[in-house]
Amino acid sequence: MKQKKFILEEKDLPTQWYNIQADMVHKPGLPLNPATRQPLSAEDLSHIFAYECSKQELDQEHAWIDIPEEVQEKYRFYRSTPLVRAYELEKALDTPAHIYFKNESVNPLGSHKINSALPQCYYCKQEGTTNVTTETGAGQWGAALSYAAKVYGLECAVYQVKLTMQQKPYRSLIMRTFGASVEGSPSMSTRAGKDILTKDPTHSGSLGTAISEAIELATTTPNCKYTLGSVLNHVSLHQTVIGLEAEKQMEMAGEYPDKVIACFGGGSNFGGIAFPFMRHNILEGRKTEFIAAEPNSCPKLTRGTFAYDFGDEAGYTPLLPMFTLGHGFKPSNIHAGGLRYHGAGVIVSQLIKDGLMQGVDIPQLETFEAGTLFARTEGIIPAPESCHAIAATIREALKCKEEGTSKVLLFNLSGHGLIDMPSYDSFISGDLCNYTVTDQEIQSYLTDLPK
Amino acid sequence: MKQKKFILEEKDLPTQWYNIQADMVHKPGLPLNPATRQPLSAEDLSHIFAYECSKQELDQEHAWIDIPEEVQEKYRFYRSTPLVRAYELEKALDTPAHIYFKNESVNPLGSHKINSALPQCYYCKQEGTTNVTTETGAGQWGAALSYAAKVYGLECAVYQVKLTMQQKPYRSLIMRTFGASVEGSPSMSTRAGKDILTKDPTHSGSLGTAISEAIELATTTPNCKYTLGSVLNHVSLHQTVIGLEAEKQMEMAGEYPDKVIACFGGGSNFGGIAFPFMRHNILEGRKTEFIAAEPNSCPKLTRGTFAYDFGDEAGYTPLLPMFTLGHGFKPSNIHAGGLRYHGAGVIVSQLIKDGLMQGVDIPQLETFEAGTLFARTEGIIPAPESCHAIAATIREALKCKEEGTSKVLLFNLSGHGLIDMPSYDSFISGDLCNYTVTDQEIQSYLTDLPK
Numbered sequence: 001m002k003q004k005k006f007i008l009e010e011k012d013l014p015t016q017w018y019n020i021q022a023d024m025v026h027k028p029g030l031p032l033n034p035a036t037r038q039p040l041s042a043e044d045l046s047h048i049f050a051y052e053c054s055k056q057e058l059d060q061e062h063a064w065i066d067i068p069e070e071v072q073e074k075y076r077f078y079r080s081t082p083l084v085r086a087y088e089l090e091k092a093l094d095t096p097a098h099i100y101f102k103n104e105s106v107n108p109l110g111s112h113k114i115n116s117a118l119p120q121c122y123y124c125k126q127e128g129t130t131n132v133t134t135e136t137g138a139g140q141w142g143a144a145l146s147y148a149a150k151v152y153g154l155e156c157a158v159y160q161v162k163l164t165m166q167q168k169p170y171r172s173l174i175m176r177t178f179g180a181s182v183e184g185s186p187s188m189s190t191r192a193g194k195d196i197l198t199k200d201p202t203h204s205g206s207l208g209t210a211i212s213e214a215i216e217l218a219t220t221t222p223n224c225k226y227t228l229g230s231v232l233n234h235v236s237l238h239q240t241v242i243g244l245e246a247e248k249q250m251e252m253a254g255e256y257p258d259k260v261i262a263c264f265g266g267g268s269n270f271g272g273i274a275f276p277f278m279r280h281n282i283l284e285g286r287k288t289e290f291i292a293a294e295p296n297s298c299p300k301l302t303r304g305t306f307a308y309d310f311g312d313e314a315g316y317t318p319l320l321p322m323f324t325l326g327h328g329f330k331p332s333n334i335h336a337g338g339l340r341y342h343g344a345g346v347i348v349s350q351l352i353k354d355g356l357m358q359g360v361d362i363p364q365l366e367t368f369e370a371g372t373l374f375a376r377t378e379g380i381i382p383a384p385e386s387c388h389a390i391a392a393t394i395r396e397a398l399k400c401k402e403e404g405t406s407k408v409l410l411f412n413l414s415g416h417g418l419i420d421m422p423s424y425d426s427f428i429s430g431d432l433c434n435y436t437v438t439d440q441e442i443q444s445y446l447t448d449l450p451k
Numbered sequence: 452m453k454q455k456k457f458i459l460e461e462k463d464l465p466t467q468w469y470n471i472q473a474d475m476v477h478k479p480g481l482p483l484n485p486a487t488r489q490p491l492s493a494e495d496l497s498h499i500f501a502y503e504c505s506k507q508e509l510d511q512e513h514a515w516i517d518i519p520e521e522v523q524e525k526y527r528f529y530r531s532t533p534l535v536r537a538y539e540l541e542k543a544l545d546t547p548a549h550i551y552f553k554n555e556s557v558n559p560l561g562s563h564k565i566n567s568a569l570p571q572c573y574y575c576k577q578e579g580t581t582n583v584t585t586e587t588g589a590g591q592w593g594a595a596l597s598y599a600a601k602v603y604g605l606e607c608a609v610y611q612v613k614l615t616m617q618q619k620p621y622r623s624l625i626m627r628t629f630g631a632s633v634e635g636s637p638s639m640s641t642r643a644g645k646d647i648l649t650k651d652p653t654h655s656g657s658l659g660t661a662i663s664e665a666i667e668l669a670t671t672t673p674n675c676k677y678t679l680g681s682v683l684n685h686v687s688l689h690q691t692v693i694g695l696e697a698e699k700q701m702e703m704a705g706e707y708p709d710k711v712i713a714c715f716g717g718g719s720n721f722g723g724i725a726f727p728f729m730r731h732n733i734l735e736g737r738k739t740e741f742i743a744a745e746p747n748s749c750p751k752l753t754r755g756t757f758a759y760d761f762g763d764e765a766g767y768t769p770l771l772p773m774f775t776l777g778h779g780f781k782p783s784n785i786h787a788g789g790l791r792y793h794g795a796g797v798i799v800s801q802l803i804k805d806g807l808m809q810g811v812d813i814p815q816l817e818t819f820e821a822g823t824l825f826a827r828t829e830g831i832i833p834a835p836e837s838c839h840a841i842a843a844t845i846r847e848a849l850k851c852k853e854e855g856t857s858k859v860l861l862f863n864l865s866g867h868g869l870i871d872m873p874s875y876d877s878f879i880s881g882d883l884c885n886y887t888v889t890d891q892e893i894q895s896y897l898t899d900l901p902k
Contacts, residue, residue: 004528007458077455077535078830084528088602106557108830110869147830151539170621170872177826177875375628379529379559379598418561418869421624428627 004087006249008080014244015067017237019056020275020347022063023282026354028233028346029321030058032308034450040318048218048226049234050123056234063279065237071119074151078107078114079241083249088377090397097400098255099393100410102246102273105380109174111415112269113144113229116238120227121148131155131224133217135185135210137265138164138337138385139171140415141229146178156180159187159213163204164337170419185210192216192314206331207266207341212314219316230266230338231311231345239272242412247276250410257288257410259396263388264292264301264359265339267348269414275347278356290357292348293392295339295367297332297435300325301352301359303442307449309343319450322349326445332435334364335423336384342445360392363434367391368427371417383415384423455538457700459531465695466518468688470507471726471798473514474733477805479684479797480772481509483759485901491769499669499677500685501574507685514730516688522570525602526692529558529565534700539828541848548851549706550844551861553697553724556831560625562866563720564595564680567689571678572599582606582675584668586636586661588716589615589788589836590622591866592680597629607631610638610664614655615788621870636661643667643765657782658717658792663765670767681717681789682762682796690723693863698727701861708739708861710847714839715743715752715810716789718796720865726798728861729807741808743799744843746790746818748783748886751776752803752810754893758900760794770901773800777896783886785815786874787835793896811843814885818842819878822868834866835874 021028030039045054056065067075086099104112124132132154136142142158149156158175162184165172172182185205186193192212196203203209211228218226228235243260250256260277262270270292280286294301304323311317313327323344331340344352351357371387373394374380382390389411400407417424426432472479481490496505507516518526537550555563575583583605587593593609600607609626613635616623623633636656637644643663647654654660662679669677679686694711701707711728713721721743731737745752755774762768764778774795782791795803802808822838824845825831833841840862851858868875877883 002524003461005461010454010456073453114830147827150827151830170869173872173876174832174869176879177823177832177872179827372628376598376601376630379565379602381625381628418621418625419872421621421628421870424628425624 004085006083006252008245008248010076012248013079014241016064017067018240018244018276019059019063019065019237021060023279026350027060028350031318031320034319050127050225052123053234056237057232071122074118080245081106083246086378089374092377093397095397095401096406097397098408099397101413102242103413105413105416109143109147111140112239113141115241116235117144117148119238121152121154124225125152129223129225131221132227133157133214133224134227135207135214136160137207137340139168140338143171143174145227146175146180150178158182159185159210161185161205161210161337163333167335168419185213190216208313208327211312212316215316230268233347235268236271239268240275242272243276246273255408258407259289259291259409261291261389261392261411263385264294265341267345269412273412291392292359293388294359294361295334295336296361296363297334297437298340299361300344302361305446309449311343320346322346325442326448328448329445334435338385362388362391365432365434370394381417382413383417384420386414455536457534457703459696459699461527463699464530465692467515468518469691469695469727470510470514470516470688472511474730477801478511479801482769482771485770501578501676503574504685507688508683522573525569531696532557534697537829540825543828544848546848546852547857548848549859550848552864553693554864556864556867560594560598562591563690564592566692567686568595568599570689572603572605575676576603580674580676582672583678584608584665584675585678586658586665587611588658588791590619591789594625596678597626597631601629609633610636610661612636612656612661612788614784618786619870636664641667659764659778662763663767666767681719684798686719687722690719691726693723694727697724706859709858710740710742710860712742712840712843712862714836715745716792718799720863724863742843743810744839745810745812746785746787747812747814748785748888749791750812751795753812756897760900762794771797773797776893777899779899780896785886789836813839813842816883816885821845832868833864834868835871837865
């Protein structure tokens with residue numbers, strides 16, 4: 001009997017998150033105060049974030065961090081997600097590779113984002129916060145946060161990238177259904193938004209602009225904390241439930257991945273599936289390859305510069321040492337809104353420097369081709385972001401076919417694409433195009449790096 | 452530890468469907484040839500349907516019908532679906548009732564429909580058919596069939612009710628992504644469609660009009676079979692995997708339902724969850740209540756007439772003995788497109804006559820109120836159809852609160868509502884309204900019943 005789907009029993013669900021920082025030989029750099037260039041403490045960070053998240057952000061000591069019992073209870077309501085062997089996709093590709101995917105698309109709100117939204121809101125609630133705010137790119141994070149805020153009785157305000165509000169109108173409706181207020185970014189409701197629009201009235205927004213606005217709201221509203229859906233260490237930490245489950249599920253399947261693949265925007269779904277496996281590379285010398293798939297029109301991993309940069313467009317965040325395209329980088333209007341971000345997160349940036357993982361950049365049309373094939377074979381329409389992971393996996397599977405080798409490939413299906421149907425329609429109608437970015441364009445944004 | 456989610460191991464998945472016809476004391480009536488009024492044989496039905504489905508349709512002997520191994524394999528790819536205890540909803544209602552739901556929304560394509568789409572396409576393929584066609588209301592069935600057809604390498608053409616094409620544009624895009632052709636019904640591409648539009652050029656379509664068009668296409672196209680997503684006995688038969696799983700999962704939860712609740716359009720999701728439990732009423736005298744929730748603007752169960760009627764608007768189908776509002780009934784423009792159907796299916800009609808189940812009708816606003824509360828508590832946005840089941844469950848839960856009794860309620864969450872976000876938006880904005888239908892209107896359609 002061909003087994004396709006592997007599910008964990010509740011007793012086997014993770015009770016701790018894995019903090020890769022503790023095991024890294026070269027630690028990731030610390031966030032700096034832009035004025036003084038001094039490293040920030042958890043107390044400093046907690047002006048913006050929940051204190052517990054701020055502590056986790058800087059924790060380079062503890063490899064395992066307890067998941068609060070209350071959060072474990074919420075996780076149990078939907079986890080584990082299935083690990084699935086993609087037999088039909090393998091057949092369509094006629095590849096000897098074994099392809100597995102972790103299906104985070106069946107989570108509440110349709111993506112992995114809920115895994116961090118729940119603990120972030122839990123900590124806010126514990127610490128007496130009444131309001132949370134955030135940015136959202138494609139809207140997956142905003143939707144997850146809207147629900148998690150409702151679970152813990154918090155008010156929630158979301159700045160959604162203006163472009164994706166237009167591309168994916170249903171996402172704002174989802175957030176409103178959960179009682180959140182949603183504003184398109186750049187907006188005229190914050191100083192950061194006004195400044196951006198004054199410089200460029202046609203600015204379609206990016207995660208960088210929306211982060212600025214949300215941070216401004218958080219710092220000017222009493223009892224309000226900012227929450228982030230990716231990029232930061234504590235977000236990837238929460239997402240390690242994905243990889244920790246996948247490890248046990250791969251064991252059930254009797255295999256171990258040769259390559260672990262995920263799409264890459266800020267790094268949370270990548271870190272979530274990759275870090276638990278990567279610890280075996282670091283601690284036991286395993287040779288698993290880790291591949292982060294980014295849009296070739298927003299190529300910070302493959303063509304960015306390693307530097308201290310702001311995490312947002314307006315320069316409200318601490319300085320972070322990371323691969324960046326410059327915080328003023330304006331990504332093309334691709335449909336993978338969750339990948340339209342200029343920087344890479346400090347852990348992943350250090351891992352790339354250390355040769356522990358690699359980036360690969362993929363053109364938009366190839367991602368939709370991959371997503372459509374995946375839908376037709378596996379019956380799940382993937383999010384445009386996840387299509388990047390699928391496209392990278394297909395490249396590897398075809399390489400196996402060419403070489404006649406049977407590798408075990410594991411990718412993270414970070415979310416479904418049901419809210420993104422117009423983008424599939426454009427693709428099928430032949431209306432989508434590839435975007436590229438020239439070295440010169442990239443260079444022009446890098447001149448703005450903070451000194 | 453509060454357990455919320457119950458999942459079956461693969462070895463515990465059903466290997467047979469349950470055919471309630473065999474156990475019914477009063478058998479459901481047979482389909483008649485409209486011209487001769489003679490009962491139709493499986494051979495007769497197989498001009499339209501796959502032969503194996505035609506046999507199942509008329510089988511009043513075998514209580515258990517083997518699920519083909521190839522279909523079991525496909526089922527294993529996504530089943531079992533979780534049985535979930537809705538603790539958060541219970542808390543919000545402050546009810547002593549225990550509320551469980553079977554979550555069919557995590558299936559491929561987002562609803563229970565795939566459970567019958569797979570075997571129907573499998574049988575078609577086995578019998579040498581190359582093309583399938585169908586109607587679809589909300590589009591859940593059309594989407595499922597498009598994927599199942601792709602799995603078995605069949606061409607697929609779908610007639611989608613015109614109203615829901617406008618209300619839920621993403622659904623057509625989903626079907627097209629799977630390679631199906633989709634046409635709005637009534638269309639000008641069939642004689643039935645033309646006739647309907649000639650009589651009423653503004654006709655917004657219904658399941659009845661779309662069925663006529665699909666049957667016409669099937670009977671005028673070589674090697675093409677018609678498939679149906681509900682109403683018929685063999686469709687409910689395939690859906691009994693829902694209830695058979697739920698039975699074992701309720702056992703895991705240590706409970707047995709006092710009331711089993713589902714929304715009702717043609718009856719497939721209702722029959723799917725209800726029939727396996729109902730057999731204990733029939734065979735062992737259990738007293739479980741079965742509640743089918745229909746829109747109060749399309750109230751065939753609560754206000755229809757028991758009569759022989761056509762299953763479609765144009766009168767292409769056999770005559771079926773059922774509760775009906777008349778095959779010409781034009782349902783109001785409610786958002787629960789899957790419930791806009793005039794007739795009840797012969798098994799359910801007989802069960803109502805025998806007092807084994809009851810219908811309840813619910814106004815549109817109450818369904819969206821229920822759906823929004825469910826989303827905010829359980830994190831899943833339910834399909835407008837499923838909102839009817841939730842609303843009926845909430846009524847029962849509040850009754851428990853009033854009476855101070857703790858009943859065990861089980862409902863079927865037939866699908867998610869992500870494609871229906873504009874309807875939630877209308878609801879939240881206060882733009883939705885209730886529709887009703889007067890006795891006089893109902894009477895006017897019943898004068899057209901076939902003599």
